[in-house]
Amino acid sequence: MPHSTTVLTPAATITLLDEKLTDADAATPARFLQDHGLTSETLPFWLVNVPRSQWTSECPAFLRDQPPKNVQCLATPDSHYQRQSWEEVQEITRTNRIDRFQRVPSELRKYLEYMAQIKAQYGSVMRFVVKERLGWGDGSLEDLRPRGGPFEYAEDIRILYNDWPYGIDTDIIHLVVWTKFELPDDPATGDLTAEAREAIERYVQATFCSRVAPEQVVWFRNWKSLKSVHALEHFHVMLRRPDRAFVREITNGDVPLIERV
Incomplete structure (x- = not known):
């Protein structure tokens, strides 16, 4: 029925x-x-x-x-609800079928309710993220102007937990890498350009794979139609069974909103 x-x-x-x-x-x-x-x-x-x-x-x-x-x-x-396994996560990211990710039902409800509250209070999710989560000012163009090119300066990058992670196995840590610089799309495909993809891959290898086995790391960037924050560049990194001390280090002790609201 x-x-x-x-x-x-x-x-x-x-x-x-x-x-x-x-x-x-x-x-x-x-x-x-x-x-x-x-x-x-x-x-x-x-x-x-x-x-x-x-x-x-x-x-x-x-x-x-x-x-x-x-x-x-x-x-x-x-x-x-059946949480998505590491093997499923790898397959989803390998085939770029990001639309197959989903949240635990009750967590999806909390996410949608919280997003509605944020939009009412701040005017947009982007302004909330910039001001309250990233500490990059109020979201003006000047606040978000990068100091240099892609991955050139650490101050243009911030790594945080995904506040509302997908419904994946609980031993997988879901992070978001926020950047002030753009990661250009290929107009023909709507996906990252080859150069942007290579730049992200180098960054992920240097930042995460030095402390987590490469086979326990995946990354992806949402299609534009799936982004919840359209005006601020970001991509996702998932780590399977990482050292929690390492996660605290790279997120500067961040705690996701789902654990605080």
């Missing part, structure tokens, strides 16, 4: 669940559904993985007009 994607929750669904609900069920929706012979398919997607005490009759604004991929993910109970 397809999940409801309409704005209003069918009254019958709420009534049925309320009639069967006990106080002990309020914070454990997955157990509640199981105990009463129900499935997540009986719920609109925005109620899955949400405690009954937090249910709403209407879809929250931050979850409206989501693409089918997000709706399908949000409609999946966390208990049914």
